[in-house]
Amino acid sequence: MNGTDAAPVLVAExxxxxxxxxxxxxxVGLTLHPGEVHGLVGENGAGKSTFMKLLAGVYERDAGTxxxxxxxxxxxxxxxAAHAGLATVFQEFNLLPExxxxxxxxxxREPKRRGLVDRAAMQRExxxxxxxxxxxxxxxxxxxxxxxxxxxxxxxxxxxxSTDARVIQMDEPTAALAGHEVELLYAIVRxxxxxxxxxxxxxxxxxxxxxxxxxxxxxxxGALVSTGPASELTTDELVRRMVGRPIAAxxxxxxxxxxxxxxRLQLAGAGNAYVDxxxxxxxxxxxxxVAGLQGSGRTELVEGVFGVTPFTRGEMRRDGRPIHxxxxxxxxxxxxxxxxxxxxxxxxALNQSIADNALxxxxxxxxxxxxxxxxxxxxxxxSLEVVSRGVDxxxxxxxxxxxxxxxxxxxxxxxxxxxxxxxxxxGIDVGAKVAxxxxxxxxxxxxxxxLMISSELPEVIGMSDRIIVMHDxxxxxxxxxxxxxxxxxxAATGTLKLGTxxxx
Amino acid sequence: xxxxxxxxAPVRKPRRxxxxxxxxxxxxxxxxxxxxSVLVASVGRNFFSAGNIRDxxxxxxxxxxxxxxxxxxxxxxxxxxxxxYVVSLSSLIAADMxxxxxxxxxxxxxxxxVVAALIGTANGLIVTKLKVNGFxxxxxxxxxxxxxxxTNYKGTSGNVPWEFQLIGATGVGPVPxxxxxxxxxxxxxxxxxARTRTGSHMFAVGGNEQVARLSGIRTARPVIIAHVLCSMTAALAGLLLASRxxxxxxxxxxxxxxxxxSIAAVVLGGTLLLGGxxxxxxxxxxxxxxxxxxxxxxxxxVNPFLKDVVRGIVIVAAVAVYTARITExxxxxxxxxxxxxxxxxxIAGGGRGAGSAGQGTPAVVQEEQA
Numbered sequence: 010m011n012g013t014d015a016a017p018v019l020v021a022e023x024x025x026x027x028x029x030x031x032x033x034x035x036x037v038g039l040t041l042h043p044g045e046v047h048g049l050v051g052e053n054g055a056g057k058s059t060f061m062k063l064l065a066g067v068y069e070r071d072a073g074t075x076x077x078x079x080x081x082x083x084x085x086x087x088x089x090a091a092h093a094g095l096a097t098v099f100q101e102f103n104l105l106p107e108x109x110x111x112x113x114x115x116x117x118r119e120p121k122r123r124g125l126v127d128r129a130a131m132q133r134e135x136x137x138x139x140x141x142x143x144x145x146x147x148x149x150x151x152x153x154x155x156x157x158x159x160x161x162x163x164x165x166x167x168x169x170x171s172t173d174a175r176v177i178q179m180d181e182p183t184a185a186l187a188g189h190e191v192e193l194l195y196a197i198v199r200x201x202x203x204x205x206x207x208x209x210x211x212x213x214x215x216x217x218x219x220x221x222x223x224x225x226x227x228x229x230x231g232a233l234v235s236t237g238p239a240s241e242l243t244t245d246e247l248v249r250r251m252v253g254r255p256i257a258a259x260x261x262x263x264x265x266x267x268x269x270x271x272x273r274l275q276l277a278g279a280g281n282a283y284v285d286x287x288x289x290x291x292x293x294x295x296x297x298x299v300a301g302l303q304g305s306g307r308t309e310l311v312e313g314v315f316g317v318t319p320f321t322r323g324e325m326r327r328d329g330r331p332i333h334x335x336x337x338x339x340x341x342x343x344x345x346x347x348x349x350x351x352x353x354x355x356x357x358a359l360n361q362s363i364a365d366n367a368l369x370x371x372x373x374x375x376x377x378x379x380x381x382x383x384x385x386x387x388x389x390x391x392s393l394e395v396v397s398r399g400v401d402x403x404x405x406x407x408x409x410x411x412x413x414x415x416x417x418x419x420x421x422x423x424x425x426x427x428x429x430x431x432x433x434x435x436g437i438d439v440g441a442k443v444a445x446x447x448x449x450x451x452x453x454x455x456x457x458x459x460l461m462i463s464s465e466l467p468e469v470i471g472m473s474d475r476i477i478v479m480h481d482x483x484x485x486x487x488x489x490x491x492x493x494x495x496x497x498x499x500a501a502t503g504t505l506k507l508g509t510x511x512x513x
Numbered sequence: 514x515x516x517x518x519x520x521x522a523p524v525r526k527p528r529r530x531x532x533x534x535x536x537x538x539x540x541x542x543x544x545x546x547x548x549x550s551v552l553v554a555s556v557g558r559n560f561f562s563a564g565n566i567r568d569x570x571x572x573x574x575x576x577x578x579x580x581x582x583x584x585x586x587x588x589x590x591x592x593x594x595x596x597x598y599v600v601s602l603s604s605l606i607a608a609d610m611x612x613x614x615x616x617x618x619x620x621x622x623x624x625x626x627v628v629a630a631l632i633g634t635a636n637g638l639i640v641t642k643l644k645v646n647g648f649x650x651x652x653x654x655x656x657x658x659x660x661x662x663x664t665n666y667k668g669t670s671g672n673v674p675w676e677f678q679l680i681g682a683t684g685v686g687p688v689p690x691x692x693x694x695x696x697x698x699x700x701x702x703x704x705x706x707a708r709t710r711t712g713s714h715m716f717a718v719g720g721n722e723q724v725a726r727l728s729g730i731r732t733a734r735p736v737i738i739a740h741v742l743c744s745m746t747a748a749l750a751g752l753l754l755a756s757r758x759x760x761x762x763x764x765x766x767x768x769x770x771x772x773x774x775s776i777a778a779v780v781l782g783g784t785l786l787l788g789g790x791x792x793x794x795x796x797x798x799x800x801x802x803x804x805x806x807x808x809x810x811x812x813x814x815v816n817p818f819l820k821d822v823v824r825g826i827v828i829v830a831a832v833a834v835y836t837a838r839i840t841e842x843x844x845x846x847x848x849x850x851x852x853x854x855x856x857x858x859x860i861a862g863g864g865r866g867a868g869s870a871g872q873g874t875p876a877v878v879q880e881e882q883a
Contacts, residue, residue, distance in 0.1 A: 088729030103727050105720040107790040108713075116717055117728035125708040285847040482847060 018207045024073035034231045041207040048222030049211045056231040065097040066090045096169030100180040106154035111135040114168045138167045159190035178209040260471030264454040273458035278323035283309035284482045291458040298473030299462040301501045306482040307462045311429040315340045315347040341374045346425035350432045356416040364400040367418045382422045410441025430461040466494045534783025538798035549809040563687040572804040574691040578750035582743030583775040584796040589739045590719040590788025591647030595655030596747040600766030603751025608671025608761030615676040633744030637737030666763040673759045681757035703793040719788025781831045
């Protein structure tokens with residue numbers, strides 16, 4: 010719009026970065042004009058976050074230049090960048106839940122009056138910033154823990170604004186927001202742009218990118234694919250540039266000879282404090298995808314099945330027989346495996362060896378099968394293509410993908426017939442992803458029933474025989490295979506009215 | 514959900530505060546006083562007699578000093594186990610330097626505070642620069658001081674002049690001067706936490722060091738200052754004990770068990786042992802609860818071993834209550850009958866008409882992101 014007329018506020022050229030010899034960004038640059046909303050897209054691992062963190066000074070670049078307001082800059086700390094007018098709203102909130110909104114906004118820069126913190130001024134200025142954004146529902150004096158996620162997101166933005174930012178980077182700002190909250194964020198972004206703030210907007214949701222951005226930059230495998238006006242792009246073209254190949258090629262088809270068998274796991278009206286009224290049937294040889302926004306109750310659903318937070322209502326059946334799972338141990342005994350979302354915190358003992366990790370569950374639940382599992386271990390690891398210096402290597406030194414394979418090996422050792430996967434490919438490279446997909450197909454062929462939670466819609470669409478969408482603690486819809494992203498997102502944000510118990 | 518409530522009460526902001534921890538301590542304290550006064554009355558004594566109140570307040574002051582400092586350290590997510598030895602060392606330095614001469618009092622007090630500040634600086638530097646866990650770091654410095662004391666002192670030492678002993682002996686009505694000084698320090702401590710940058714940053718560093726660092730806070734400073742202040746309040750406790758005893762003693766600190774008792778009082782006062790949340794006044798409440806319980810048991814002539822049992826039960830019960838509150842971080846979305854517990858917490862449309870509605874979702878997501 011008015012962006013290109015003015016002199017650019019930020020120019021990044023030829024940014025490069027590698028970690029431990031792996032290049033994650035090679036020669037990427039872009040130009041931001043005042044008042045411009047610039048979309049940055051790419052698959053997971055394309056280098057978007059690294060690029061933002063280089064701009065913000067979280068990482069130091071290996072090569073390239075950054076010019077902010079006509080001056081060459083080299084930030085070594087996000088606070089430096091913020092003071093210079095480049096603020097970042099990171100995906101993980103940098104807020105203290107126990108402190109108030111005002112205290113968070115001015116954290117590290119508390120205004121002083123006669124040597125003491127001027128709380129009145131802090132509140133007043135926070136209030137003024139909130140008013141500027143047209144937000145009147147947030148109390149500057151409220152502890153942050155009492156706010157909703159969307160409100161916390163706004164506090165982050167206010168924090169960025171309070172430094173008089175000329176450039177604001179936002180990393181997946183809508184990842185945790187519901188539909189109407191996204192609208193509010195749109196309004197805020199547009200208001201900021203109208204004031205002449207340049208915004209670098211990173212999102213996986215292409216609809217948002219097209220709704221908000223005038224210019225779109227595409228990254229793939231750490232390199233720049235294209236930069237151009239959004240008006241010259243279509244969604245299909247954008248996806249093609251991001252993926253570099255049709256989505257279908259990425260996901261293996263079901264293996265020949267896979268047959269749909271008896272129901273392995275059935276839920277009828279299952280619920281606890283976090284999910285409610287979930288009906289679900291999982292049959293042998295089937296892969297069911299679970300989509301939904303963060304906080305929609307996806308993880309809580311599998312935790313209910315696995316007995317971490319047992320269901321208190323409804324019925325659960327295993328192979329047709331009623332079962333009441335009240336502990337993880339009981340779940341493992343009944344042939345259920347849960348590959349947790351956070352492998353470092355919940356999946357692995359990081360400073361133990363591959364062998365110890367892979368035998369962890371067997372040793373503790375099926376101790377008598379330990380020696381048998383130990384004999385089979387090398388075979389299992391090589392079938393998963395784990396790259397390591399040997400089974401004695403500590404898992405903390407493995408790459409993310411190989412760590413995830415060790416987690417899978419750990420669960421495969423128990424010979425489960427129901428496998429629950431929570432974000433199985435988060436933060437792992439493409440090769441490892443494909444290995445995980447192939448493994449899922451192989452398990453399905455062997456008659457295992459698979460439930461896969463994923464935030465990446467292409468993955469859900471590419472792998473699932475059916476798709477369950479969670480919204481606000483309930484299964485809001487059950488969609489057939491190959492449903493399109495728009496339908497899934499509509500169900501996930503509660504705007505789709507169909508399926509099982511969609512709305513109250 | 515319902516935007517209907519909104520039209521009736523447009524921008525009404527319900528106070529969505531969890532019951533404040535120091536308020537809970539206050540209620541607990543009142544409860545303990547009521548039970549205590551009944552028990553004391555049952556043996557024919559008056560809990561609210563001037564003498565009894567003076568005893569309770571006297572019992573509060575030494576532990577109070579130590580616990581105020583300990584609160585700061587624990588807020589920063591550290592610990593100080595060296596306090597009992599700082600207490601003993603301070604009493605000895607004070608008594609030795611005073612040597613019965615009132616003219617030496619200012620110099621002695623100043624020296625004690627400087628020495629304590631140096632010990633605190635050492636603790637703080639070890640914790641922040643050498644990255645030694647506070648528990649171990651202060652266990653180490655405490656042992657070093659203990660070793661010094663055991664080698665150089667075979668028993669009590671020095672002589673505190675009468676003028677200094679007055680601090681521990683006089684009072685305004687039933688309120689001892691020492692308690693007034695302790696409460697004065699508590700006021701300063703509370704002000705420091707609420708109204709200075711360093712105080713604010715203590716909450717930040719203890720709450721989430723990463724967030725604090727990314728906000729541009731020099732994260733070592735608040736921790737070091739907390740350790741310095743903690744050692745200095747322990748020194749004040751040592752001075753008070755010297756004033757009461759008239760001599761310095763190498764074992765007065767460890768006999769008092771001020772390390773673990775002060776930590777217990779802080780936790781009893783609602784401060785998170787993990788740091789980031791808490792208050793001085795909660796701690797004072799915790800100290801008062803201990804003092805009241807002790808006093809009631811003395812009046813009732815409870816067997817001294819049973820006293821420890823009761824203290825132990827109080828500590829465990831209090832922490833169990835707080836832990837129950839803390840672990841409930843992921844708020845339930847549905848009640849046991851399956852009714853939706855949380856209204857869709859919106860921003861623009863608000864749907865947060867009443868009570869705690871709208872709080873369900875964020876906690877869940879926060880935990881997923883953690």
